[in-house]
Amino acid sequence: MNRLWLFLPLALAITLGMVLYFGLGQDPSKLDSALVGESVPDFQLPLLQTPEQQVGSEVFSGKVQLLNVWGTWCAACRVEHAQLNKLAEQGVPIVGLNYKDERPAALEWLEQRGNPYSTVIYDPEGSLGFDLGVYGAPETYLIDTEGVVRHRHVGVVDQEVWESDFKPLYEEYRDDS
Template structure:
């Protein structure tokens, strides 16, 4: 009888252990976006600053941009805001999506904390948010010059997240484009 087979259960147990241990380190609340690799869904929504001007997915064409989903009701957005201001100062273009919010409160917020956004889409019903699969603010998307979603982060983008998750992709797609 082939004795090597006796080690099979051990090998299986170790493999299973490694796989499970690796799974422990994963954050289960961070889901893969179904949109990565696909176009930004179509929409037709007014801008926050001027309700007479509306915007569609065309605003994501032409350069690599971030899309940041926020609302004044969102406590974590408060934490994230200074980082967005910093990124904007460094020249990173950020489109805001004001999600399920009130215009007045949102405008006051930007007045008070600074406005890092090149433009802000106003989505009080959360319709674009729904199509993007937003399930909690803040969420940040990296969108390439073709309007294709390349990365999604749920939660605060702090300096660490920016440097590890966004910046390399941002630089890469900027070079490609």
């Protein structure tokens, strides 16, 4: 029986190695979302620029658009912002979700870097972000004309991600409407 205890550290090391091997081999930008195929959760939150005005999930009906989760505290959001401005210039509608941020800092950010968003929802407590299953910023969702989440990307949306992941779906759902 005492000899079996000698193999316990080896068995634990092998188990830990397998967990790390399979866990670290995953692409974090390909995280599944329970909301893909589901409607955007109901919510009522203020707009960033006009806090007295509330907006809800109806903002996602009628056209195919992106929902981009961002914050001034997010370094990767700085990298992504130029691409979002470019997409907006090309006519891609983008709703911004300013996530767990300070209103003055977010307003200054948009003033300095440009505003690619047709609407900016202010979510200082992260309530909508929580309902969406947001892990952090940036995250971007493709929402169809009925307000249904069709795709989710965790991380920076650069030109390559737009071309390979979003553009084909954007065009497909836009053509279906």
